[in-house]
Amino acid sequence: MTSRLFQFRGGVKPDSHKTESSETPIVHVPTPSRLVVPLIQGSQGGARTIVTLGDKVLKGQCIGEAEGATGTAIHAPTSGTVTEIGRYPMAHPSGLASQAIVITPDGEERRIIHEPFDFPDTSRDELIFRIQASGIVGMGGAVFPSHIKAESEIKTLVINGAECEPWITCDDRLMRDRAADIITGASILGRLTGAQQILVGIEDNKPEAIASMMEAVRSVAPIAHEYENKITVVPVPTRYPTGGEKQLIRVLTGLEIPAGTHAAKSGVQCFNVATAHAVCRALLYGEAMTSRIVTVTGNVERPGNYEVPLGMLIADLLAFCGIRPGSNRVIMGGPMMGFVLPSLEAPITKGSNCLIATSPEFFPPPPPEQPCIRCGACAQACPSQLQPYELYWSSRAKNLDGAKRYHLFSCIECGCCAYVCPAHIPLIDYFRFAKSEIRARDEEQNAADRARERFEFRSFRLEREKAEKAARLAAKAAETRAKAAEATATTHAASGNEAENGKP
Amino acid sequence: MSYLFVILGAVLVNNVVFVRILGLCPFMGVSKKLDTAIGMGLATTFVLTLASGTSYLIDHYLLVPFDLDYMRTLAFIVVIAAIVQITELVIHKTSPLLQQVLGIYLPLITTNCAVLGIPLLSAKESYGLLESLLFGFGSAVGFTFALILFAGVRERLDGADVPLPFRGVPIAMMTAGFMSLAFMGFAGLDRFHH
Amino acid sequence: MLAALLVMTGIALVLGTALGYAAIYFKVEGNPLAAQIDALLPQTQCAQCGFPGCKPYAEAIASNGAEINLCTPGGDDCAHKLADLLGREFKPRGAPVEKLKTVALIDEQSCIGCTLCIQACPVDAIVGSAKQMHTVISRYCTGCELCLPPCPVNCITLEEEPRTPQNWRWKYPITGLKVVT
Numbered sequence: 001m002t003s004r005l006f007q008f009r010g011g012v013k014p015d016s017h018k019t020e021s022s023e024t025p026i027v028h029v030p031t032p033s034r035l036v037v038p039l040i041q042g043s044q045g046g047a048r049t050i051v052t053l054g055d056k057v058l059k060g061q062c063i064g065e066a067e068g069a070t071g072t073a074i075h076a077p078t079s080g081t082v083t084e085i086g087r088y089p090m091a092h093p094s095g096l097a098s099q100a101i102v103i104t105p106d107g108e109e110r111r112i113i114h115e116p117f118d119f120p121d122t123s124r125d126e127l128i129f130r131i132q133a134s135g136i137v138g139m140g141g142a143v144f145p146s147h148i149k150a151e152s153e154i155k156t157l158v159i160n161g162a163e164c165e166p167w168i169t170c171d172d173r174l175m176r177d178r179a180a181d182i183i184t185g186a187s188i189l190g191r192l193t194g195a196q197q198i199l200v201g202i203e204d205n206k207p208e209a210i211a212s213m214m215e216a217v218r219s220v221a222p223i224a225h226e227y228e229n230k231i232t233v234v235p236v237p238t239r240y241p242t243g244g245e246k247q248l249i250r251v252l253t254g255l256e257i258p259a260g261t262h263a264a265k266s267g268v269q270c271f272n273v274a275t276a277h278a279v280c281r282a283l284l285y286g287e288a289m290t291s292r293i294v295t296v297t298g299n300v301e302r303p304g305n306y307e308v309p310l311g312m313l314i315a316d317l318l319a320f321c322g323i324r325p326g327s328n329r330v331i332m333g334g335p336m337m338g339f340v341l342p343s344l345e346a347p348i349t350k351g352s353n354c355l356i357a358t359s360p361e362f363f364p365p366p367p368p369e370q371p372c373i374r375c376g377a378c379a380q381a382c383p384s385q386l387q388p389y390e391l392y393w394s395s396r397a398k399n400l401d402g403a404k405r406y407h408l409f410s411c412i413e414c415g416c417c418a419y420v421c422p423a424h425i426p427l428i429d430y431f432r433f434a435k436s437e438i439r440a441r442d443e444e445q446n447a448a449d450r451a452r453e454r455f456e457f458r459s460f461r462l463e464r465e466k467a468e469k470a471a472r473l474a475a476k477a478a479e480t481r482a483k484a485a486e487a488t489a490t491t492h493a494a495s496g497n498e499a500e501n502g503k504p
Numbered sequence: 505m506s507y508l509f510v511i512l513g514a515v516l517v518n519n520v521v522f523v524r525i526l527g528l529c530p531f532m533g534v535s536k537k538l539d540t541a542i543g544m545g546l547a548t549t550f551v552l553t554l555a556s557g558t559s560y561l562i563d564h565y566l567l568v569p570f571d572l573d574y575m576r577t578l579a580f581i582v583v584i585a586a587i588v589q590i591t592e593l594v595i596h597k598t599s600p601l602l603q604q605v606l607g608i609y610l611p612l613i614t615t616n617c618a619v620l621g622i623p624l625l626s627a628k629e630s631y632g633l634l635e636s637l638l639f640g641f642g643s644a645v646g647f648t649f650a651l652i653l654f655a656g657v658r659e660r661l662d663g664a665d666v667p668l669p670f671r672g673v674p675i676a677m678m679t680a681g682f683m684s685l686a687f688m689g690f691a692g693l694d695r696f697h698h
Numbered sequence: 699m700l701a702a703l704l705v706m707t708g709i710a711l712v713l714g715t716a717l718g719y720a721a722i723y724f725k726v727e728g729n730p731l732a733a734q735i736d737a738l739l740p741q742t743q744c745a746q747c748g749f750p751g752c753k754p755y756a757e758a759i760a761s762n763g764a765e766i767n768l769c770t771p772g773g774d775d776c777a778h779k780l781a782d783l784l785g786r787e788f789k790p791r792g793a794p795v796e797k798l799k800t801v802a803l804i805d806e807q808s809c810i811g812c813t814l815c816i817q818a819c820p821v822d823a824i825v826g827s828a829k830q831m832h833t834v835i836s837r838y839c840t841g842c843e844l845c846l847p848p849c850p851v852n853c854i855t856l857e858e859e860p861r862t863p864q865n866w867r868w869k870y871p872i873t874g875l876k877v878v879t
Contacts, residue, residue: 040864094866371665397663398870429871436867448741451840454821455743455751540782562709570701579709586713590720597724604730612785 006254008247010383011239012416014166014336016205021297022169024304026177029320031078031105035311036088036347038074038100039064042137042145045071049101055082058112060288063101066132072145073135075288077309080105088345091314091332091352095342103311114286119188119223127192127283134282135289135350139274140171140243141333143351146275150192152264156253157195159186161202161209161273162236162243165334168354170293171273173305175202175209179216182273183231185280187222190230193269197230199252200273203242204235223284240336241414245270247383259410274353294348296321298331298356308348314355315344327357335363336415370423378417378427384410388417388427395434400441403434411435507638510631512693514642520618521650522680522687527618531651532676534609541655545648547609549641552619554591555584556640559623560633580623588614618647654683731784732760738779739769743820744842746770751820765789771842800841800856802834808853815845815854 040046047064048071057063057076064074083104087097119127132147140160159182163171175182190198200217202210213233222228236242236251246257249268257263263270271279274293281287290310294317297303301322308317318330331338333354356362378388386407394402411431418427520526527548534544559580567575592610595602613619622643626636657679666675736756747768749755758764759780766780767789774790781788804815804824811829823839826832845854859865 090863092863092866093868094861094863096861096863096866098863393660393663399659399662402659426871429868432868433870440865440867444740447840448739450838451741451743451821452736452752454823454838455741456753458820458822459751459753566705566709570705572702572705575702575706579706582706582709582713586717589717593720593724596726600730609785 004254005234005236006251008242008250008383009385010381010416011241011247012381012419013238014240014419016238017167017297018169018172018205021167021295021303021305022172022206026173026293026305026307029306029308029312029317031107031109031309032312032316033105034313035077035080035103035105035309036100036313037063037077037103037311038088038090038098038347038349040098041074041135041143041310041350042070042072043143044145044148047071047074047135049085049099051082051085051101053082053085056080057082057103058110060112060114060286060290062133062288063103066135070145070148071132072137072147073133073288074101074310075135075290076103077290077311078103078105079108079110088347089343091341091346091349093339093342095346100311100347117283117286119283124192127188130283131279134278134287136275136278136282137289137350138272139278139292139350139353140272141337141351141353143349146271146279149264149269149271150189150279152193152262152269154193154195154264154269155197155267156269157186157190157193157198158249158252158268158270159189159198159200159273159276160243160245160248160270161200161206161213162248163206164203164238164240164243165336165354166240167297167356168295168334169297170295170305170353172206172209173295174274174277174293175206176212178277179209179212180220181280182213182277183216183220184223184284185276185278186231186271187224187227188279188283189269189271189276190227191224195269197232198227200231200233201236201242201248201252202233203238205238210235240416241383241412244383244412244414246412259407289350292348292350292352294352295354296357297354298362299324299327299359300357310349311347313344314341314346314348314352317348318344318355318357323357324359326359328360329358329363331356331358336419337413366426367424369425372423372425375422377420377422381416381420383414383416384412386411388431391434392425392427392430395430398434398437400434400438403431404438408434408438507635510635510638511642511645514639515646515649516687516690517693519646519650519687519690520622520643521647522684524621525684526621527616527647530613530616531647531654531680532673534612535651535655535658535676538652538655538659541651542648543606544609544613545644545651547606548613548616548618548647548651549644550591550606551584551588551610551613552622552644552647553637553641554587555580555619556623556626556636557633558583558587559627560631560636563623563627564633576624576627577620580620584619584623585614618643650683650687654680657683732757734783735759735780738772738776738783740771740776742771742840742842744771744840744844745820759784799859801836801839801859802841802843802845803836803855803857804832804834805853805855806831806833808851810851810853812850814848814850818844818848820844 039049045068048067049063050065051057051063058079059076061076062073063076066073080103082101084102088100089095090098128147128150131150132145136146137143138146161171161175186198186200200213202213210233217231217233222231234252241247242251245263249255249257249263249270253268255266255268257266278289282289291307292310293305294308295305296317300318301324306317306321314330330341330344332341332352333339335356372389372392374389376389382388390406391403391408391411394406408431413428413431415428418425421427518524521528521531530544535541562579562583563576567573567579588610595606622640626639631639658676661675736753739752739756741752743751745751747755749758755764755768759766766784766786767777769776778788809831811826811831813826813828815832816824816826820842821838821840823835824832824845825835841856843856
């Protein structure tokens with residue numbers, strides 16, 4: 001169908017380090033002694049607890065209802081008892097705590113009984129509601145709620161199996177081992193969004209995954225039958241960051257998504273392969289999202305891909321995989337976009353795709369930073385076609401407006417600029433800093449505007465009340481005066497009459 | 505042709521800031537941001553052109569006939585200040601947009617040295633009305649040009665790794681010095697004039 | 699000599715008259731500057747500047763030339779912005795105010811429902827009625843502390859907004875010392 005591939009500008013080719021973890025099948029991790037399930041798992045909102053302390057829950061039972069239109073539900077990853085609802089540190093660069101439900105498993109893994117779900121006879125709204133109620137969010141790492149994306153109406157559906165970041169292989173392994181479910185999920189998403197074609201983009205450094213997916217497309221009849229022969233697996237050249245949403249869309253369709261807009265506006269929508277898999281499990285088998293595949297690699301005894309119940313503590317998972325002594329840090333996500341975990345006592349969440357235990361041999365400390373000489377290497381590598389050296393200059397000087405003028409918010413933080421920088425400047429750190437400062441400043445500005453509006457309305461209200469009170473008093477005074485005048489008039493008249501009467 | 509040289513000479517060869525070293529207070533003071541530099545430049549262009557014209561009229565029709573050349577400085581100050589004030593009042597009332605661009609800068613430059621110096625110079629050169637206007641306008645464009653260039657450099661300096669003792673005004677002074685040196689390069693343009 | 703005196707007096711008279719008339723004819727009602735100043739103030743409506751709110755303070759700066767460094771929540775940053783806008787000399791505010799955003803919290807057990815705090819709140823962020831428990835809409839609260847003094851039972855406290863991964867900010871990158879070889 002699409003015979004021609006396109007190119008995006010920029011990008012880099014780091015060492016892939018995929019084979020360390022990609023050669024063994026997915027391993028089921030036994031349920032640990034404690035699971036910590038955070039309430040907020042999506043990027044646009046969280047869930048509201050619907051269980052109380054001491055409740056017995058079954059595997060797959062909803063324990064947190066989606067809050068608002070953009071929140072997503074959470075479910076018990078195993079059967080057990082709710083033993084605590086409190087604040088726990090999160091797998092987040094800040095290491096700050098967030099509200100979570102703690103479940104102590106009973107080890108029986110009793111599942112909630114799912115009602116049979118008849119996909120072809122269910123309305124679109126019901127299906128989209130199911131996606132939200134099953135707690136499905138984008139599993140590539142951005143955790144954007146999938147039901148919002150599925151609501152859009154588009155022409156081309158892109159399934160993202162590029163997995164361009166080094167070290168990570170969870171999508172690769174998923175495509176090799178569970179290709180049929182991914183294809184089924186893709187066809188369901190295709191029907192929801194009304195797409196005319198489905199393109200599965202896979203980087204050509206994963207030949208096994210490509211073969212397995214092509215085989216699945218040939219052999220599995222898609223549940224949404226209109227996609228027979230309309231699903232194409234497209235091998236794409238290996239170049240980081242092909243797996244970025246805008247980059248993959250560009251490569252597959254040639255479309256350039258305008259800055260500041262969503263892909264849906266251009267008639268394309270992009271889902272990760274793991275998200276398609278989760279949609280299939282949720283809508284055809286009624287399984288809510290309770291586990292995910294996590295790549296554990298780097299300085300560990302048994303690197304590989306693990307199916308981990310959500311809420312398992314990272315320390316427990318690393319112990320299970322045999323973290324080697326001498327590991328100095330653990331990176332969540334890949335080496336390009338990931339962050340160093342401040343604490344290993346944080347739980348695995350829906351967006352945790354990879355853990356890399358680092359040691360000085362694997363990841364030597366970066367050479368010292370040198371001054372920027374504006375060589376422009378970063379601008380050539382930037383896949384968003386920005387000028388990172390200008391962004392860096394403004395961010396460093398805390399010139400937030402300047403950074404905004406150079407389109408800081410088009411930056412996808414892919415790390416290409418920092419990777420190629422000959423002066424070893426941690427550019428992404430500066431951009432993240434500037435972005436969060438701008439967001440905070442905008443929030444403050446909004447709060448100030450709100451306060452000004454309310455203060456002015458209050459002043460207006462007080463004025464009005466004063467005027468009304470004055471008017472009331474005046475009316476009352478006028479009334480009394482009128483009454484008094486009337487009274488005097490009558491007395492006058494009376495006395496006048498009297499006087500008249502008294503006149504001889 | 506000579507009009508062109510009046511303008512070119514005022515903008516580049518005898519740049520009011522870099523060569524004549526006039527109008528340094530706004531040049532150092534209002535050049536921290538590009539936006540304010542542009543506003544200041546526009547306001548100065550406006551005032552300076554106006555001042556050149558009125559000063560010529562005062563000089564030609566009042567001072568010279570009565571042989572009062574020695575009163576120029578005094579008379580020019582009074583007239584320019586008053587004219588600018590009146591203009592500001594008019595703009596304030598009639599054009600909110602112009603007021604937003606020029607408003608806060610107008611009072612600042614009523615009698616800055618460039619605004620006074622340029623009419624005095626053109627009186628000394630005994631320019632005609634059109635030449636005076638062109639000379640005033642050209643000088644102001646030169647001023648704006650210098651201010652915008654300098655503001656651009658200073659915005660960049662904000663992010664630069666300047667050694668502590670040189671931060672702020674010292675590095676700005678040095679930059680101004682280098683730019684002044686660079687403008688000396690235009691001196692050769694004068695050759696075509698003669 | 700006489701000519702000089704006459705000419706200068708003449709110029710002064712003409713210009714003076716023109717200026718005087720211009721001031722009357724082109725008088726502008728309202729002060730657009732006040733709105734610009736107001737936009738720079740933090741809108742906590744805390745009245746710590748001595749004026750009954752941010753807008754009154756802005757008007758005072760614009761018309762009476764009140765000092766530009768009176769805003770406590772805005773701190774030196776705000777004074778700098780005002781100095782830039784007005785072309786005035788920056789005056790330090792004193793010790794910089796670096797505190798986290800705070801929000802008033804009413805201890806609902808001790809609240810007697812006197813409505814005094816409701817009247818004190820400059821942004822109508824407290825709801826409740828007489829003899830009923832009051833509560834603060836934390837989204838609208840500016841942390842101005844104006845509700846603290848009127849409360850007869852001292853049941854209002856200011857709580858710092860908790861730090862969560864959602865409102866956390868990335869730190870300015872600290873670069874290690876350079877190794878000079």
